[in-house]
Amino acid sequence: MQVLSESQWRPRAAAHAARIDAFVAPHLTRRAEQVKHPVHDFLFTYYSHRPAQLRRWHPGFGVALAGAEEHTGLKGYTSLGLDTLGPIAARPAAVTVSAGFVESQLPLLRRLHVLLTATAGRAPQLACFGLHEWAMVHRSAEHGTRHDWPLRLGQDGTDAVVESHRIGCSHFDAFRFFTPTARPLNTLQPGRDDRPDFEQPGCLHAGMDLYKHAFRLSPMVASDLVADCFELARDIRELDMRAAPYDLADLGFEPVRIETAEGKAAYVEAQRGFAERGAPLRARLVAECERLLGVVPSPV
Known part of the structure; x- marks a missing residue:
C-alpha cells in the first residue's frame, strides 16, 4: 500500500480538476442558460458520469490518501487504521479503496x-x-x-x-x-x-x-x-x-x-x-x- 501525503496528492487532484474544468465549465454554462450543443454536451448527457464525478480525483486501488476527509464515505473507500500506516507521529489517518469493494465489482x-x-x-x-x-x-x-x-x-x-x-x-x-x-x-x-x-x-x-x-x-x-x-x-x-x-x-x-x-x-x-x-x-x-x-x- 502506497500512502500519499497531502502535499503529494492535493496538487495532483487540483491539476486533474483544472484539466477537466476546460471541458466541464462550458457545459455547465450552457446548461444554466438552457442551450444545447449536439457535439460537446454528448459525453455529459449520453453517459451517466456526472461532471462533479469526473472532476474528482482518485488514485486507484493500492494507494491511500492521508488527510483526505472529503473522500471519506465515497463509494468504495475505507479508512485505514493507524497501525496499518505506522507510528501516529509519522502518519495521519488515511483512506483508500478497499479490497472488499474490488471483490464486489x-x-x-x-x-x-x-x-x-x-x-x-x-x-x-x-x-x-x-x-x-x-x-x-x-x-x-x-x-x-x-x-x-x-x-x-x-x-x-x-x-x-x-x-x-x-x-x-x-x-x-x-x-x-x-x-x-x-x-x-x-x-x-x-x-x-x-x-x-x-x-x-x-x-x-x-x-x-x-x-x-x-x-x-x-x-x-x-x-x-x-x-x-x-x-x-x-x-x-x-x-x-x-x-x-x-x-x-x-x-x-x-x-x-x-x-x-x-x-x-x-x-x-x-x-x-x-x-x-x-x-x-x-x-x-x-x-x-x-x-x-x-x-x-x-x-x-
Missing part, C-alpha cells in the same frame, strides 16, 4: 475484461463511413429526428445516401437507434448481450465507450486514465457529428462529406488515427482489469 471486471480483450484482438474495420448516424434519421419524416438541426442534404438526399451504401454497423448502442426502416439494411444484427462477438477497434462508438468503461471502474482505477479516455471520446464525437447528415456550420463544424470519395478517404484516415489512439488506452484498461481481478484469490 468482480462481475463487472470480468465482463469488461472479456469485452476489451475481444475488441483488442480484432483488426480495425474502417469502411463504415459513419453511416450509423445517417441510419438514425432514415425516413425521419416518418420516424422523427434525434437532433434539432437541419439535414445537410435534405430528407430525400439523406435517404438516398443510406439506401445506396452498404451499412455494417457492429456497435449495438448505435444500431439500437436506427430507424425501423434502416435496421434491416444493416448487414450485422448486434444485440445487447453479444457485444464481445461484434465490437471492433475501428468503431468510433467503441472508442468513445472506452470512457464509459474507465469511469465504471472508478475509483478502482486512477482518474488520469478516465480523463485520457474522456479526451479521446470528446475528439471522436467531433468526427462522429462532422460526418453525420446534420448541417452544423452554425456551430463551426466543417462537414466530412462521406457521400463523396474525398469525404470517405478523409473519414477513414481520421478513423484509423482514433483506432491507433484508442489501442493503448484499451490496453491500459485490460491491464487494470487483470490487476484488480488478481486482488481476490480465485476459489479453489
Whole structure:
C-alpha cells in the first residue's frame, strides 16, 4: 500500500480538476442558460458520469490518501487504521479503496475484461463511413429526428445516401437507434448481450465507450486514465457529428462529406488515427482489469 501525503496528492487532484474544468465549465454554462450543443454536451448527457464525478480525483486501488476527509464515505473507500500506516507521529489517518469493494465489482471486471480483450484482438474495420448516424434519421419524416438541426442534404438526399451504401454497423448502442426502416439494411444484427462477438477497434462508438468503461471502474482505477479516455471520446464525437447528415456550420463544424470519395478517404484516415489512439488506452484498461481481478484469490 502506497500512502500519499497531502502535499503529494492535493496538487495532483487540483491539476486533474483544472484539466477537466476546460471541458466541464462550458457545459455547465450552457446548461444554466438552457442551450444545447449536439457535439460537446454528448459525453455529459449520453453517459451517466456526472461532471462533479469526473472532476474528482482518485488514485486507484493500492494507494491511500492521508488527510483526505472529503473522500471519506465515497463509494468504495475505507479508512485505514493507524497501525496499518505506522507510528501516529509519522502518519495521519488515511483512506483508500478497499479490497472488499474490488471483490464486489468482480462481475463487472470480468465482463469488461472479456469485452476489451475481444475488441483488442480484432483488426480495425474502417469502411463504415459513419453511416450509423445517417441510419438514425432514415425516413425521419416518418420516424422523427434525434437532433434539432437541419439535414445537410435534405430528407430525400439523406435517404438516398443510406439506401445506396452498404451499412455494417457492429456497435449495438448505435444500431439500437436506427430507424425501423434502416435496421434491416444493416448487414450485422448486434444485440445487447453479444457485444464481445461484434465490437471492433475501428468503431468510433467503441472508442468513445472506452470512457464509459474507465469511469465504471472508478475509483478502482486512477482518474488520469478516465480523463485520457474522456479526451479521446470528446475528439471522436467531433468526427462522429462532422460526418453525420446534420448541417452544423452554425456551430463551426466543417462537414466530412462521406457521400463523396474525398469525404470517405478523409473519414477513414481520421478513423484509423482514433483506432491507433484508442489501442493503448484499451490496453491500459485490460491491464487494470487483470490487476484488480488478481486482488481476490480465485476459489479453489
